[in-house]
Amino acid sequence: MIKYILGFIILLAVILVAITVGANNDQVISFNYIIAKSEIQLSTLVAILFGLGLILGWFITGFFYLKLKLKNMSLARQVKRQTLQINELTTSRDKAAQ
Template identity: 35%
Template sequence: MKRIVALLVLALVFIAALALGSQNGQTVVFNYLLAQGEFSLAALLGLFFGLGFVVGWVVFAILLLRLKLENRALGRSVRRQSRELDAMHRPEAAKE
């Protein structure tokens, strides 16, 4: 349910930005590495907002993957140590 609400809010923000951007016809000169071009300010803002969003998600996904792998390794370590503890306590129970 939270995801649906979040997606709905994101869609509404995107639609509002699109509506406002369509009313702004101002063009700007954008100098990039090899050349320059004249672009709509709304298009450039949308492009860089989208790129920032994608880069943020990629960084988040990499960090999440790293944490999941670390969690899996720690889980294996806990299971291995638990088996070792069980093996250590079994002979004591048999002696009593």
């Protein structure tokens, strides 16, 4: 529950920052990119670039999180398999000792 509240507070803070930036920058600038050139408001450009950076950051973070999660699952399977092997060896040793 706290995770959702914290996420909502962060989302609210991002929206508040975007509104504050957008309200103060109404200047029109010329933005050149690889394909073409556009006349766009500075606040719109900042919001777009901020949003793209946020999305890119979430994708990169998600990729590394997924990678770690898969590695954790693999290691958990390996530990389980080794535990079973140890149990088999100790029971066979105990039977041989009797």
